[in-house]
Amino acid sequence: MAIFNLHSIKIAHNKSTAGCIPKRMPAPESVVIPVSMHIGAPAVPVVKAGDTVKTGQLIASSGGYVSSPVYASISGKVKKIDDILLAGGNTVPAIVIESDGSNDIYSEIKAPVINSFEDFIKAVADSGVVGMGGAGFPTHVKLNVKDLSKIEFVIINCAECEAYITSDTRTMLDMTDEFFDGLSIIKQHIGDKRFIIGIEDNKKECIEKLKPYCASSGVELKVLPSTYPTGGEKVLVYKTTGRVIPEGKLPLDAGAVVLNCTTVVALQKYIRTGMPIVEKTVTVAGSAVKEPQNVIVPIGTRVKDLIEFCGGYKEEPKKILYGGPMMGISMPDDSCPVLKNTNAILAFNAKDATPSKQTECINCGRCVSHCPMNLMPAYIATAYAAKDAKRLEQLKVNICMECGCCSYVCPAKRPLVQTNKLSKALLKNYQMGAAKK
Ligand code: SF4
Ligand code: SF4
Known part of the structure; x- marks a missing residue:
């Protein structure tokens, strides 16, 4: 049996920035570069407070096979290495670099020799x-x-x-x-x-x-x-x-x-x-942003500095997302940094970010008929409410790709994808507990 079908949905594209050639943002006063911007082991810092670094210089080496090194995105001085809270609730060490204003490139940058x-x-x-x-x-x-x-x-x-x-x-x-x-x-x-x-x-x-x-x-x-x-x-x-x-x-x-x-x-x-990944093109948009556009931005730039580059907020943002409205992750506040895999920062006003009033499930089946993975989100929500991990396992919530189609089509405005994320965490804990026995 195919594990997914061709179910898909039509969404409003809102791609008004498609014609915006990215502008390069000057180095901010400081950047905050987490050592974990990837799936796998965090990178291990190789610099300490007080060190001078140049753009493209290694600041944290790979922490294992499934890991990735991290490089300075601006030149300047390492101010500190401190824990920061990222979207998703993870606390990770981050290397804070204060810009020296010169944006000097690291002298050792050269194309790798590849013979095999x-x-x-x-x-x-x-x-x-x-x-x-x-x-x-x-x-x-x-x-x-x-x-x-x-x-x-x-x-x-x-x-x-x-x-x-x-x-x-x-x-x-x-x-x-x-x-x-x-x-x-x-x-x-x-x-x-x-x-x-x-x-x-x-x-x-x-x-x-x-x-x-x-x-x-x-x-x-x-x-x-x-x-x-x-x-x-x-x-x-x-x-x-x-x-x-x-x-x-x-x-x-x-x-x-x-x-x-x-x-x-x-x-x-x-x-x-030989220049490693130190910058990203990011779409900055949403109803709370004054001048939506595409920006080439040093990794580690705080979102508030990036928004400032885009003219600032035109309204108080109620929600700021890493990524798009369907799969994006809400950040705690705009001091969060741009990461290697950040492709968009969206800030929405209260009108756009306030969830619609949720009502009872009417068993319409739309969430099932629009799920690309053939899952049954309404049943998953019931199993989650009962904290029934075994049932969640049977319902295969682990293969949910968190696309959000179910929430989007639900006439009762139920937060199905959010429930699925919680259900996956519940199931993972249950399976880890079972494996230890
Ligand atoms: S979020 Fe998960 S359950 Fe909902 S439609 Fe996408 S794959 Fe299916
Ligand atoms: S789409 Fe919403 S109302 Fe319809 S069955 Fe699914 S959860 Fe219930």
């Missing part, structure tokens, strides 16, 4: 690049496939199906040469696989720009209907290849590796120049 597949994977790891479109999975882990014959497809995620976000759109339009150079580098090291770009049909300018590049490079361009969540990894693999990722497995189990287009460009930059 192992050298390539080391370079990808050293680049500090993690998945730019999602949870921040270290890219070197994804590409380090021992048996390369297992990879049949390299799927490039250009869907950008979330509302408001246009940073990938700008990558495709403004960095097209670098994007295709990045694809050629990957092809050189993993072999001649089928490279397929998956893009939604609402990005007409991008499609026209990419067509000649695809024609001359052998990369396939698959134009997909602009429905949400086309950019979800499992959905995209199915829509571009017809392959189903088995339940609880990875894209590689369906013969695919999935990379975001901005990830490819960040990788290309390191391999050609």
